[in-house]
Amino acid sequence: MDPIAATWTAGTVLRIGRDAGVQFGGDRALTLRLVSVDDRPTYEGATWVTGYVLNAAGDATARRELYIDSTAGVRVLSRPGPTPTRRSSTKATRPQPTRPSTPRADGVNRRSARASEPVNGCAEG
Secondary structure (H helix, E strand, O other), X not given: OOOOHHHOOOOOEEEEOHHHOHHHOHHHOEEEEEXXXXXXXXXXXXXXXXXXXXXXXXXXXXXXXXXXXXXXXXXXXXXXXXXXXXXXXXXXXXXXXXXXXXEOOOOOEHHHHHOOOOEOOEOOO
């Protein structure tokens, strides 16, 4: 793999112009958000890259695999920021309080009475 391309990672945004390949000349230059850099052996300074072509608004429009001269005609526009790491909570989780059962006016515990009460006012039978 080319030493320059080895510094590119997924998420790096590149501007690929004519010097990277004749097919990118003029208005055919493109902006590419990298998905991967292939490690297949190539000619020195050349690299296979896979990524999404971005439009002027930064939206991905097409997935492309390109063979480019990574030593010329390629400008790094942005690099991905650091990946956020998930921190474990240092707080101990508290158990949720349970609601005490309240006796009904007739003295029967509400929780134990629910199982024996008729559903929708209808007694089974």
